Amino acid sequence: MKKLPIIVLISLAFIVGIGTNIFINSSGELQITETESKSAMDLPFMIENGGKVTINDIEFKEMLIINFWASWCEPCKKEIPELNSFNASLDKDNNTRLIGVAIDDMDEVISFMKEIPISYSNLTDEKNGFLLSRHFGNDKGVLPFTVVVDKNYQILHKFYGEITEKDLLNVVK
Template sequence: MENKRDLVIVVVLAIVGLTSGLALQSWLSEPEPLNDSSGRAAPTTQAPATRPDFTLMDTTGKLRNVAEWDGKVMVVNFWATWCPPCRREIPSFIELQNELGPRGLQFVGVAIDDADKVRTFTDKFAFNYPSLHGESDADAVSSRYGNREGVLPYSVVVDRQGNLIYVHRGLLSKDKLLSVVTPLL
């Protein structure tokens, strides 16, 4: 009798755990809703309507301000070296920077990580776009861009006028990103 009860408890806990995991995965991969008529973030999103300003250090030790890339279509990608989905999406970002950079697309990485780890990682993967870093500073910037939960990766598309057009939590596919940025170029 006791073995049956233990088995029932284990099964119930497994079902609750599986359901919770699936719900969390669905929530993390769901993009923020946007107001299609204006291209600005809808009131239900936590992201601001326009690009917040920030200055962080790049991998060479130089302070960089995001306003350097104003007038371009920006993909601001918050990531970390220890984040598996971040590591999976970066190669397609490098490809798209090569392909669409001449048309005005600019990726800007913001690593919420240690400077030495970021430098080693960006050198290894031959980043062709700037990657800024900071631990608590970069996390604060991510929050100002609407990522109050600290989800990584977290990507924001900014149009040439500085409006936040698209916000995505979790792994961002190349096809989805192309569908968002191509009309803006």
Template sequence: MKRWLAAIPVALLVLFAGLALSQLLSPKKGEFERLSRAAPDRPFNTLDGGEIAFAPPPGNETIIVNLFASWCAPCEAEHPQLMALSERFPGRVYGVLYKDTAENGAEFLQRMGNPFARVAEDPDGQGGLDFGLTGVPETFVISSEGEILLHVAGPLGPDDVKEVSGALDTPRN
């Protein structure tokens, strides 16, 4: 009988460790990460042959930067949300074509519609690493001072659009 009593704490410890491990290995996608760190200050080449940097962002206003790829199925799924954000905030939604070719990215945007004011190229993925990308698609809200205010991992959904819109509507000093 005493042997069973000694096994109870061990069983509880194993159960707790299993629950903790399951939470670490399967974080909930779509949860917002509120940040306050600088956006990458590197210049990116753009699909239109120019250059763009996001710290500070173009127009010195709070913007959205979405990292996407033509080969990414979740990027297609979130595209209507980006189109809606682009309609609500014209000229403030930017794209970064991650580990893809300019030709494939242009075809993707031709087929799906182009919500982006400009599209930066990141063929080797280094720009995504500079952002802190964990996998496409991911969306960042960048303040007029070049600080990342919000990071949404995974495809945008309707609730995400509300959160991102709120971050763009909030005046920053």
């Protein structure tokens, strides 16, 4: 008789896991399934004008640098001037493109950008930003987190924590 409630709980957990495409692996860490991984580039994000875009909508030819950040993150605030400077040094033919992904609320991001301007494209969504960050290997949930991917979205470099313009220049050269 006691086995029935356990079987029901396990079945329910399995059904919920399938619905969300997120499971907890044997180490107790969240893990995104292959289905979620394939659609990670299609997760919708808000942009400042109220529209929505996906990572697949971002145009670039060789490398895309994605910086995950939040308005409440102190190291994120420190690195934004470095990222602005790096962005200014990029060629304008979109060989390499820098974007930010705010794991935050759009109102918080807009308010933040009045205090600390950001010169590169910025996408915002708390849940989808977290999922995309995990997809690119941020299994620690660290912010800031920066990933450099090629045109097939294969990871070339990952940076946990604050980065500098010099760090990024070393990657793109």
